[in-house]
Amino acid sequence: ADPTALSAALSTRQGAHARAVLCLDISADGALLVSGGGDGLLATWTLPDLSPKRRVQAHTGPVSAARWQPGRARLASAGYDGHVKLWGAGLEEPGHPPRRHSDKVHALAFNSDGTRLVTCGSDGYLKLWDGRDGELITSFATDGQKELIAVALSKDGRRALTGGYRIATLWTLPEGRALRSLLGHRDWVTSVALSRDDTLAATGSLDRSARLWS
Numbered sequence: 001a002d003p004t005a006l007s008a009a010l011s012t013r014q015g016a017h018a019r020a021v022l023c024l025d026i027s028a029d030g031a032l033l034v035s036g037g038g039d040g041l042l043a044t045w046t047l048p049d050l051s052p053k054r055r056v057q058a059h060t061g062p063v064s065a066a067r068w069q070p071g072r073a074r075l076a077s078a079g080y081d082g083h084v085k086l087w088g089a090g091l092e093e094p095g096h097p098p099r100r101h102s103d104k105v106h107a108l109a110f111n112s113d114g115t116r117l118v119t120c121g122s123d124g125y126l127k128l129w130d131g132r133d134g135e136l137i138t139s140f141a142t143d144g145q146k147e148l149i150a151v152a153l154s155k156d157g158r159r160a161l162t163g164g165y166r167i168a169t170l171w172t173l174p175e176g177r178a179l180r181s182l183l184g185h186r187d188w189v190t191s192v193a194l195s196r197d198d199t200l201a202a203t204g205s206l207d208r209s210a211r212l213w214s
Contacts, residue, residue, distance in 0.1 A: 036063030
């Protein structure tokens with residue numbers, strides 16, 4: 001779908017965001033869309049008719065990331081307020097205090113079965129959480145990288161790929177050891193992805209290039 005067209009469609013409907021739509025994700029069964037906005041709202045919509053279902057004031061700043069949890073009727077959100085939250089499919093309040101970074105959280109990702117959740121942000125830390133109860137498993141500073149703005153997690157949750165300024169890095173989890181630095185971009189690496197078999201990595205950058213790594 002064209003994100004611009006979808007944003008325009010959401011803006012014409014009751015319960016729409018008051019500011020930019022910053023993140024989207026579709027549930028595994030294709031029945032629900034979640035959107036996060038610059039207004040701090042999380043909203044769910046039924047598909048394919050885009051009827052509003054529920055919205056909540058999820059964060060005190062922009063919602064930077066929202067993802068449905070594989071294998072569970074829950075989702076995770078992250079925001080510029082430094083909070084990471086787990087929600088029920090109906091956007092029920094989390095049953096525990098928000099998990100935190102010390103600065104903006106830019107990205108999050110689940111592994112394939114939803115048992116691991118990884119987050120990164122402006123504090124330069126990569127954090128691994130238990131996807132079932134939200135407990136912190138490990139947290140480490142990423143070798144002087146002052147800000148991380150993209151992350152992907154391997155199928156088994158034991159490798160994470162991060163994007164920062166001119167560099168993408170593959171890490172072991174939970175040890176936090178840098179396996180490989182992917183160099184070649186001339187600006188911020190804003191998007192990263194791992195193939196389903198974890199043999200390929202893809203990176204995209206503000207330098208207007210995308211690269212594939214093996």
